[in-house]
Amino acid sequence: MAVGDLEFSAAAQPVDGGQAELFARLAVELHESGGVTETVQAVVEFALSALSCSHAGVALCVHGKPEVPASTDPLVAEIYEWQTERRIGPLIEAMGEHRALLIRDTATAGRWPEWSAKVLSLGVRSVLDMPLTTATGTVGVLCLYHVQPDAFGLDDEAVAAILARHTSVAVATARREQGMTAAVDARKLVGQAMGILMERYDVDADRGFAILKRYSQDSNTKLRDVAQRLITTRSLPGWRA
Template structure:
């Protein structure tokens, strides 16, 4: 595959920055990054894996279902180039899965899927690792120094964009949850003649007793206009 010229790459990165600025979700942001990678790099498949606190990493976008399988296989085993890249904030290259010795089980799996070369680049911000940009090729020795340099530039753009999209989504969810809880509290206050503190305590107690998120408890009350028996007692 012939590499794009530096001027072409610069132009594409500038366009990518504009596209990322206009994305509305983590999934859309990740998908935009992957489409750029397919155009600018010598890869046949790509995916984005995002780190998550207190829960498994997620794969918001992938060009092929097998990419998600490869990512999840590594995360489950806690071994492989993607795990190495995520844990050590380092670019990891596998030139040929036929000769790869560091992760033999992983190499056998991806080789069976037709993957011969891998380039995993960390997505990082000042606060830590956001995730990994995972690039795959059906050719051996597909990723040279130029590919690494372009992928790392792409990862810098992607890191900021994905992190910003996650923050915005979390804020939107928090605002939505507050609105839902507030509406449910209003229903309790009107129906049972109780103060706001008491209404919130009722919702919180039922949330704890049923191991259900507070927002979900509130939404259930809004939808059914009923509390479970003795929940307000």
């Protein structure tokens, strides 16, 4: 399909046996990668080895805006930053409209002329942006770049689409596990802080939690941070029993 200068083939090609083996290895690496940053870094490294791209990166969607946890070099980060500041470009559209965009040549692309000029000045001619989507929405965008025009063929599009699906699941899983770990850590901190208050002021658990919650609200500070402050300094500035 084509939209102005933007094209993406609907004719996905099946991967061959060698590519299937690569994806099998990727699945294992993503499972063992741990956090979100490690996950997307594994994806970027895989993209460079399995696709016709000279640069690659992943931009994650955080509160509706791109955040860059992994890229191959400063060039990718500069392209991301330019689009994020101006809220225009294929990255923004791929993330917002949940669709893949292929720019075959930034030297002749007519849409987003300022973006095209910027990317062209960095030596990038071909761009393929793949949204990372799950059942709950877009979690980010896989962005592939090449210094040559018309560098991405049907095989690259097919592999990029499969890679995007793997990445979407892996990122969503890593985020969920990271969130669960943070929640457990927060509960532990709050529990320790409550114990300090209970011992020092002879209050019960409910009263100890109420103190922390009230201080959090009055100081406009996260409950976790209030608990950490109390544990570290053994005091809550400005609070009196």
